[in-house]
Amino acid sequence: MMETLEGGELCFPQLLNTSCRKPMRPHSEVMLLYILLSSISLLTVSLNLLVIISISHYRQLHTPTNLLLLSLAVSDLLVGLLLMPVKMLRIESCWFLGDFMCALYFVVEFIITSVSVGIMVLISVDRYVAICDPLRYPTKITKTRVKIFVCLCWVCSVFYNSLILNNHLTQPGRYNSCYGECVFIHNYIAGAVDLVVTFIAPITVIILLYMRVFVVAVSQARAMRSHIVAVTLQRSVTVTAKKSEMKAARTLGIVIVVFLMCFCPYYCLSLAGQETEINGLYFWFDWLLYFNSCLNPVIYAFFYPWFRKSINLIVRLKILQPDSCEANIMGPFR
Numbered sequence: 475m476m477e478t479l480e481g482g483e484l485c486f487p488q489l490l491n492t493s494c495r496k497p498m499r500p501h502s503e504v505m506l507l508y509i510l511l512s513s514i515s516l517l518t519v520s521l522n523l524l525v526i527i528s529i530s531h532y533r534q535l536h537t538p539t540n541l542l543l544l545s546l547a548v549s550d551l552l553v554g555l556l557l558m559p560v561k562m563l564r565i566e567s568c569w570f571l572g573d574f575m576c577a578l579y580f581v582v583e584f585i586i587t588s589v590s591v592g593i594m595v596l597i598s599v600d601r602y603v604a605i606c607d608p609l610r611y612p613t614k615i616t617k618t619r620v621k622i623f624v625c626l627c628w629v630c631s632v633f634y635n636s637l638i639l640n641n642h643l644t645q646p647g648r649y650n651s652c653y654g655e656c657v658f659i660h661n662y663i664a665g666a667v668d669l670v671v672t673f674i675a676p677i678t679v680i681i682l683l684y685m686r687v688f689v690v691a692v693s694q695a696r697a698m699r700s701h702i703v704a705v706t707l708q709r710s711v712t713v714t715a716k717k718s719e720m721k722a723a724r725t726l727g728i729v730i731v732v733f734l735m736c737f738c739p740y741y742c743l744s745l746a747g748q749e750t751e752i753n754g755l756y757f758w759f760d761w762l763l764y765f766n767s768c769l770n771p772v773i774y775a776f777f778y779p780w781f782r783k784s785i786n787l788i789v790r791l792k793i794l795q796p797d798s799c800e801a802n803i804m805g806p807f808r
Contacts, residue, residue: 485568485654494654497567504565511562511761514768518554521771522547528784531793532803535780538620539600545624546593550767552586558764564757569656573647576656580642584635584672587763590770591676592627594733596620598683605687634671638664673741677734684730729773736766780804 486493525547529535560579563569569576600620604611636643642658649657739759780803787793787801 485570489653492653494568494652507565508562511558511565514761514765515554515558515562518558518764518768519551521768522551522554524785524788525771525781526551527788527793528781528803531799532784532801533799534801534803535784536617538615538617539597539604541617541620541624542593542597542600545627546590546597546770549586549589549593550770553590553764553767557583557586561760561764564656568654570654573650573656577639577642577646579656580658581635581639584639584668585631588631588635588672589628590767591672591737592631593624595676595679596623596627598680598687602683602687606690638668669741673737677737680733681730732769732773733766736762736769739763 483496483498484493485496526544529540529544529547557579560571563571571579600615603614607614641648649659651657739755740763743756743759784803787798787803792798792801
């Protein structure tokens with residue numbers, strides 16, 4: 475898709491000898507891609523904006539877990555608001571914003587992606603403590619501590635990515651072979667370090683914690699079932715316990731599988747260097763990584779009844795009423 479084809483139009487016709495060429499592709503195909511990717515971007519912004527408004531406005535939702543969801547929604551909103559629109563400029567393989575903006579785009583992309591991964595790790599830690607150590611959860615996981623760790627996540631991400639991408643910022647365009655190209659190249663050492671720091675290590679932590687959460691949830695369900703096995707409603711209780719086990723397995727499976735599906739392809743190509751930027755797979759794997767930001771509010775928020783109720787109140791403009799922030803958002807629909 476992103477290959478430069480002979481006979482294609484020049485990105486900058488006035489630069490005959492140094493300009494990159496556009497690939498020869500049907501206009502209808504280009505328009506279809508713009509419509510599809512624009513819709514994904516708009517959906518990502520809308521869903522994450524609803525999460526941000528809901529958690530920020532209603533005081534009843536100001537819990538440590540929801541603060542993590544809010545932080546994740548902010549990073550995902552930036553993906554839909556900044557990264558996706560700029561990425562759409564790459565559909566025709568020409569970069570018109572200059573070398574410095576190209577370098578800045580990659581720095582911002584890496585920072586936001588790293589923050590999203592870091593917040594997901596914090597969410598897994600939060601769920602681990604809540605289920606495996608519920609008695610000490612209120613003292614271990616507080617709103618103040620969550621805010622501190624979220625800030626550290628952003629600061630560390632900015633510092634780390636600015637450090638490993640320093641060459642791209644100080645010498646923008648150094649790897650471009652023609653004018654109108656925006657190429658990112660990781661050397662193998664930096665690529666290996668980044669693969670471990672931003673993917674392998676976080677994924678390992680998330681999987682291990684969620685496996686432990688799942689084991690504890692299943693054991694608790696079984697213990698409850700065996701504890702009341704002598705009750706006359708034994709059959710009903712057994713069914714309820716089995717449903718609880720299946721619900722835990724399904725939810726955790728969705729979280730892990732979707733995250734892996736969206737992030738694995740991109741990071742599997744991260745060590746391939748310049749070829750990944752030219753290859754069309756890189757373009758679509760990058761978009762698949764972005765699409766995770768659209769799925770996050772579905773996975774982490776749409777499964778919560780309070781989010782569906784808050785959407786209902788926002789759409790009906792109930793949020794504009796006096797003292798609406800004190801509404802019983804955790805209660806049933808009215």
